[in-house]
Amino acid sequence: MSFTVPANLEAEIDELITHYPVKRSASLMLLHALQEHFGHISTEATVWIAKKLGLQPINVHELVTFYPMFRQQPAGKYVIKVCRTLSCALGGSHKLHEHFCTKLGLDPHAHGLQTTKDGKFSVEFVECLAGCGTAPVMMCNEDFHEGVSHAKADEILGKCK
Amino acid sequence: MKLSGLRGRGGAGFSCGLKWSFVDRRSGKPIYLICNADESEPGTFKDRQIIHKDPHQLIEGMIISCFANDVKLAYIYIRGEMPKGAKLLNAALKEARAKNFLGKNILGSGYDLEIHVHRGAGAYICGEETGLIESLEGKRPYPRIKPPYFPAVLGLYMCPTIVNNVETLCNVKHIVTMGGAEFAKLGTPNNTGTRIVSLSGQVKRPGYYEIEVGKATIGQLINDPAFGGGLLEGRKLKAVIPGGSSSKVLKAGEKFKLKRKVEGKDVEVETDMLDLPYDFDSLLQAGTMSGSSAIIVLDDTVDVVDVLANLSEFYAHESCGQCTPCREGSLWMSKTLHRLTHGEGRKGDADYLVKIADNIPGGKTICAFGEACSWPVQSFVAKFKDDFVAKGTADEEARPP
Numbered sequence: 262m263s264f265t266v267p268a269n270l271e272a273e274i275d276e277l278i279t280h281y282p283v284k285r286s287a288s289l290m291l292l293h294a295l296q297e298h299f300g301h302i303s304t305e306a307t308v309w310i311a312k313k314l315g316l317q318p319i320n321v322h323e324l325v326t327f328y329p330m331f332r333q334q335p336a337g338k339y340v341i342k343v344c345r346t347l348s349c350a351l352g353g354s355h356k357l358h359e360h361f362c363t364k365l366g367l368d369p370h371a372h373g374l375q376t377t378k379d380g381k382f383s384v385e386f387v388e389c390l391a392g393c394g395t396a397p398v399m400m401c402n403e404d405f406h407e408g409v410s411h412a413k414a415d416e417i418l419g420k421c422k
Numbered sequence: 423m424k425l426s427g428l429r430g431r432g433g434a435g436f437s438c439g440l441k442w443s444f445v446d447r448r449s450g451k452p453i454y455l456i457c458n459a460d461e462s463e464p465g466t467f468k469d470r471q472i473i474h475k476d477p478h479q480l481i482e483g484m485i486i487s488c489f490a491n492d493v494k495l496a497y498i499y500i501r502g503e504m505p506k507g508a509k510l511l512n513a514a515l516k517e518a519r520a521k522n523f524l525g526k527n528i529l530g531s532g533y534d535l536e537i538h539v540h541r542g543a544g545a546y547i548c549g550e551e552t553g554l555i556e557s558l559e560g561k562r563p564y565p566r567i568k569p570p571y572f573p574a575v576l577g578l579y580m581c582p583t584i585v586n587n588v589e590t591l592c593n594v595k596h597i598v599t600m601g602g603a604e605f606a607k608l609g610t611p612n613n614t615g616t617r618i619v620s621l622s623g624q625v626k627r628p629g630y631y632e633i634e635v636g637k638a639t640i641g642q643l644i645n646d647p648a649f650g651g652g653l654l655e656g657r658k659l660k661a662v663i664p665g666g667s668s669s670k671v672l673k674a675g676e677k678f679k680l681k682r683k684v685e686g687k688d689v690e691v692e693t694d695m696l697d698l699p700y701d702f703d704s705l706l707q708a709g710t711m712s713g714s715s716a717i718i719v720l721d722d723t724v725d726v727v728d729v730l731a732n733l734s735e736f737y738a739h740e741s742c743g744q745c746t747p748c749r750e751g752s753l754w755m756s757k758t759l760h761r762l763t764h765g766e767g768r769k770g771d772a773d774y775l776v777k778i779a780d781n782i783p784g785g786k787t788i789c790a791f792g793e794a795c796s797w798p799v800q801s802f803v804a805k806f807k808d809d810f811v812a813k814g815t816a817d818e819e820a821r822p823p
Contacts, residue, residue: 280538282452282495283579288560289543293502314560327562328543330502342503346464347667347732348622348718388546388736389464389667390503393622393716394629403505 264305270298274313284314288324292331301335329387337376337383339421342400346389352396358386360411364418382421423490423594425602427614432458432549432587433666433713435702438594442491442584444574451581455488455496456558459588460542460549462501464667464736465716468618468630469588473500473507476592477514481537483591485523486598488535491584495536499554502543511539546740550789551585552577553742564744565789589618610636613701619643623719624657625650633700640664640672641696644719657721661805662695664705665713667733668794670801672698678708710801726809730802731759737795745787752795754778762810767817772810776803 266274274294278287288310295306302325304318311318325331343349343358361384362369365377374385392398395407401417409417424439445453457480461469472480480498488496500508515537518524526534545563547553552571553563555578570576577583593615597605606614613635621643622628631649640662644650653659659674672695679690680698698704705712720729738756743749755778762771779799783792803810 280540283559285560286540286558289502289557290541292543293541320560323562324543324560328502328545330544345732346736347663347729348465348628350732351623351718351720351724387503387544388739389462391461391467391470391501393465393467393718394620396622396628400503405504405506 264303264309266295266298266309270294278314285316285320287314288316288321289328292321292324292328296331301332303333332374335376335380336374338381339401340374340383340385341417342385342387342390344388344390344392344396344398345386348393349390349397354386354397354399357397357399357409357411357414358384360414361418364415382418423597423602426593426597426605427602427612428590428593428597428605429613429702430587431589431593431617431715433463433668433711435712438586438590441574441586442487444572445491445584446575446582447492449575449582452495453491453493454578454581454583455484455491455493456551456554456578456583456585457484457496457498457588457591458549458551458554458585459498459500459504459507460554461504461588461714462546462549463714463716464733465620465622465663465718466666466714467620467622468715470504470507471618471630472588472592473504474510477511478518479592479595480588481511481514481518481523483593483595484537485518485528485535487584487586487591487594488537489533493584494534495538497538497540497558499540499542499548499558502541505541508539508541515539545742546736547742547789547791550791553789554585555583562742564742565791567788609634610699610701612703617700617715619649619700620714620716621650621719622716623663624654624721624724625652625719626654627651636699636701636704638700639696640698640700640717641694643700643717644696650719653719653721657723659696659719660722660724661720661726663716663718663720663798664698664700665711666716667718667736668797669705669713670710670797671805672708672710673805676708676805680704680707725763726802726806727759727762727813730798731756731763733798734759734795737791737798741791741795745792747782747786748792748795751778751782751792755795755799762813762817765817765820767814769811769814769818771814772803772807775799775810779803 277290291310307321308318311321359369367375376383398407428438429435542548548557548563550565552566557563573583608615617635619631645652662672676695680693682691734756738752741748741752779796782796
């Protein structure tokens with residue numbers, strides 16, 4: 262399978278690079294742009310970014326392996342991130358995580374990101390999402406949800422088509 | 423800025439005017455300003471509110487700050503997990519550009535400025551200013567050794583750089599409007615202005631509340647109907663984490679000797695933890711800090727061992743791994759707490775935890791993360807030692823010999 266970045270995305274990326282006096286600075290923004298488009302960062306994407314920014318692939322790869330938001334494997338169409346840290350834990354985030362896992366047929370005790378067999382949903386615990394006042398909080402792709410009861414969780418799942 | 427007495431709202435509480443005065447203006451290199459919007463200290467959620475509800479306040483504060491420091495290019499480093507915030511800021515920047523508040527020759531002044539949004543990608547260590555700079559340079563966010571890499575002299579691209587928190591930069595707008603002296607009348611001496619307190623945990627009305635610094639006590643913030651509205655029915659206070667998860671915990675009923683001026687004389691006043699004025703200096707005197715002004719309330723239904731295990735797991739996950747004491751220490755502490763919360767504890771775990779925690783900070787690591795991961799362990803175990811020992815002992819006795 263060949264790796265092609267669509268022309269409009271490449272134009273967007275070229276514009277992003279102009280934001281920085283040193284091209285390398287654009288690495289994270291490019292990784293975000295490609296992950297949003299392809300769903301994950303493949304080796305081809307890493308090499309593509311490196312070439313674009315005049316870097317060695319390792320300079321990009323070391324970012325993918327360090328920053329928790331980047332993933333090297335595809336995830337579900339909808340990625341559910343439940344906050345694990347203290348205020349949300351006090352507010353019931355472990356029960357919420359378990360609720361999602363049980364509902365979607367995933368293992369509530371497994372470590373890291375898990376994806377349903379049909380590739381529709383991924384569920385993972387993440388660290389503090391900065392919404393501690395309305396615990397428990399979560400994200401479903403780009404959407405941030407606060408005070409998520411189990412009923413609200415079902416509603417969120419229901420809206421994912 | 424110096425007259426205003428504004429202290430950084432990110433965590434360290436350093437004088438903002440002084441920080442600006444350190445900037446090397448004679449190097450001939452460009453000066454950069456970075457807004458630290460990588461809000462990720464557990465318990466803190468004020469910057470998200472500012473960005474979502476009033477992005478222009480931040481942009482105005484940044485423009486003024488850049489003008490004052492002769493900055494031509496500035497960045498807003500926002501958490502990767504706030505994609506909506508990044509979009510809102512980009513839209514607001516576009517509006518500002520359209521009105522020529524940004525760009526070339528701003529309002530005919532001859533001054534040029536551009537601000538860009540840069541997204542992080544889920545790493546807590548990017549909140550550390552030199553880690554943030556490395557990240558903005560497109561590298562792993564490994565904090566730099568200070569000295570020589572003080573951002574004011576050798577920051578972004580080895581140029582003089584100012585890194586300020588979102589809330590700090592918002593205050594700049596008000597300081598310029600009101601005048602420094604007038605701003606300094608808000609709050610209390612040496613703790614001027616207002617601050618947004620993020621209140622979470624087990625209270626009736628968690629939320630964000632703006633107070634004049636030091637004009638409300640911790641007790642008022644928890645119990646006053648205008649703020650937290652008290653604990654949940656039938657609960658008793660157990661502890662308070664007063665300034666983000668890194669700050670040392672305060673135990674209910676703890677007393678501190680606070681230095682106060684009474685009729686011109688310095689006297690020590692015994693103060694209950696609930697009566698501590700919520701400001702930088704009082705909390706420092708109580709052996710903790712107001713940090714990012716995030717209060718997490720714990721009542722008597724929680725198990726403090728679980729609480730510490732949760733926090734330690736966070737730090738073990740977020741240590742950047744550069745310095746051995748922090749990388750290994752934070753993981754050991756988390757593993758020890760994991761066994762204590764999974765029926766596999768040992769009687770000596772309390773002492774063992776403190777031994778590890780004592781060996782991380784104090785100049786053994788490049789950045790303050792070493793302190794940040796040790797302080798909760800040191801303070802929780804010191805103040806609730808019985809809980810930790812009891813758990814370990816019970817596990818040991820339940821195990822077959």
